[in-house]
Amino acid sequence: MTTDSDSGIGLPGDIDADVEAIRTGADELEQLRLTLTGQTEETDTQFRSAAGEFTDLLAWDIGAAAADELILWEDTVQALAYGAATLRQWAQDVEKYRSERASIERRYDEARAMTPAHKTVPMGTTNQLREEHQGHWNTLMEQAVEARESLSNGPSADALARMASSGFLTGTQLSYFGDSYPGMLPDGLPDQADDPATVNTWWNSMTEEEQEEMLAAHPELLRSLDGIPSAVRDQLNRDHLDDEIERMEEEIAALEQENEDRPSSPGARISTGATNFEIEELNEDLGVLRELKSGLQAPPEGSLYHEEKFLLALDTEGQGRAIVAHGNPDTADNVATHVPGTTATWQKIDEQMPRGEQLAQNASDVDDDADTSAITWIGYDAPQSLGAASSHHATNAAEELSGFQEGLRATHQKGSPSHNTVIGHSYGSTVIGHTAQSEHGLDADNYVFVGSPGVGASHSDKLGIPSENIYATQAENDRIDRATGKSHDIDPTSEEFGATVFDAKSGTKGESFPFGKAHSEYFKEGNHSVVNMGYIIAGVEPPEGWSAR
CATH class of the missing domain: 3.40.50.1820 (Alpha/Beta hydrolase fold, catalytic domain)
Known part of the structure; x- marks a missing residue:
């Protein structure tokens, strides 16, 4: 499981893992899943919508399949989704371990360079670095067990959460497991403290009608919530941009009217000056918002x-x-x-x-x-x-x-x-x-x-x-x-x-x-x-x- 060691500090050999080969395997599993579900790489929609394309591909009429056949197909798609994600997570874990190992070896080399030629690196420094490495190695071995169990028996809720947090499972893919792992969904509305993967899983667990209801009821929350799709946030924030432009225009008009209605007096002139300063600041902000709105439109010729x-x-x-x-x-x-x-x-x-x-x-x-x-x-x-x-x-x-x-x-x-x-x-x-x-x-x-x-x-x-x-x-x-x-x-x-x-x-x-x-x-x-x-x-x-x- 390890390679031969050539570490000056005396660390055991590196983990015998080819990260690029692991990622290639993940890509192949993912491509197979996309093929089975009839999806292009332009979208990752729910797999039931692909029944027609799958039927054409394998002459298996999923749309009219018996319940146990449909479950088998869905189980296959689930297995491919988390199989690819598990491999990508393992590749990332190996890379992180190697980064930590390289840091330990560099610090040992620095300590050795600072040590007189006729002496060795202080044993306290060496032991501290070896203990640090042992901690990283133990973590990697725990992750190896998790990967093996996920590939053999399916992922645990903790493994799913970690893969989602790493970005290796989308909210749509996580929704495949929603019935098995309801604890991954928040109770009620999510908030800024929730993991974005959890937020995205919650969003994808709803029907389009339910999503529309949420947009109407909670635009302030959803427009800035990490884990909500970009197209959804964009529409909510464009609506908010229009509201902000209108609000500032109304505030400026009200302040200008206040100046007109103010009687002439020395004290009034001071108040007018302060109001004019406020109007000037609002006009600057309004100009930024109008420019932003213009910049968000379809790119102009020559853009x-x-x-x-x-x-x-x-x-x-x-x-x-x-x-x-x-x-x-x-x-x-x-x-x-x-x-x-x-x-x-x-x-x-x-x-x-x-x-x-x-x-x-x-x-x-x-x-x-x-x-x-x-x-x-x-x-x-x-x-x-x-x-x-x-x-x-x-x-x-x-x-x-x-x-x-x-x-x-x-x-x-x-x-x-x-x-x-x-x-x-x-x-x-x-x-x-x-x-x-x-x-x-x-x-x-x-x-x-x-x-x-x-x-x-x-x-x-x-x-x-x-x-x-x-x-x-x-x-x-x-x-x-x-x-x-x-x-x-x-x-x-x-x-x-x-x-x-x-x-x-x-x-x-x-x-x-x-x-x-x-x-x-x-x-x-x-x-x-x-x-x-x-x-x-x-x-x-x-x-x-x-x-x-």
Whole structure:
């Protein structure tokens, strides 16, 4: 079960498992399930609707089948669904163990390098690292037992929940097991504390009529709830956008009328000035909302990326929230989430959306056979000044970013999980780093750090995914280097950090306090950085390899 060991610390051999072969097996099971149910990869609907296509394929009239034959067919589809999910979960478990093992070996090598040549690494350090490895190994062996039992006897409720949380079972697929595992559904309405996979299972357990009733009764809850399908959230948030435009228009009209009705006096002039200031702020916010509504319409002629947009969140209270997807993440093969940094608020959505559009277009240029979605995520309270030196904004954002990424997994409709990338610009990279290291974790295939002040980690192997899937770039003229190595740990483009560094244009020299204009030029059309990010999002190696700075 293990390979021979060549570890300097004396660890046992690595687990003898070929992750790519395991994933290939999962893909083959999934393809068989899609064939049996007559589904294309464009949708993952309930399998009973495929009876006609299945009859044509195998000359077995499922529509008129006896009850025991129908149960056999449904059992087969269930087995294929959780068989594929079990293999994908096991592959992920092996990768996580190997990432932890690599971290232990690196730390041992660092300790050995700091130890005088005539001495050995202190036994206390060695034993501590070996004990840490033993804990990870024991966890992997427990997961191996779970995988074996799931493949032999069907999954337990805990195994189903773990596979759903990892994004390897969709809500529709989980509904196959609803009668057997009713405890997976919430009692009554779900809320923000519920796992997105649970929310999605609840949504898919209802009839269309029941869903319509929920939409009418609870739009405020559902429009921002991770695990609700993107198309549903989009419609609810567009309705909310219209309501917000109307509300602000009415507030402005009322304030203007208040000014007209106010008698002339010295005190009245002060009140009028204050009202005018309020009107000015409301007009600015109203302009943002109108621009957002226009930007959500069908792409105009000459638009960079022609896929439909989805408004996944909108909240205008305080710093608010605004999340827009370029392309449907529920049906995309590749999904990118861009996390902006300092000064991001809901009012910045109009200036941030072109960055998402640029990311989507570059990924599509790399692989035009794949469907791509790039998301602009203003989903946290970003620092509004150089108080970004503090990590508490990033710590506070962890639960929301983690939940959003889990929601993308839960609502994904294709048989195979999408290839997900999270991109953090400036302080947004710090948010990603803290989320990845938090108790919530960050479910993505790649992390990308752009113009980063640091991610709260001294090495890429602390972030929970293989180091080869972590990327970083910094422009030569980006003065963010004034902030790295201070409050948020080392520069992620440094050799010591261990990420793959890719090229960016040098950028404009000087200008704009505090980090220069180059700090905001990474996403401009034609910049090497956004071109390279397109390759990362698409999961394709660039023609000449990654260009190190």
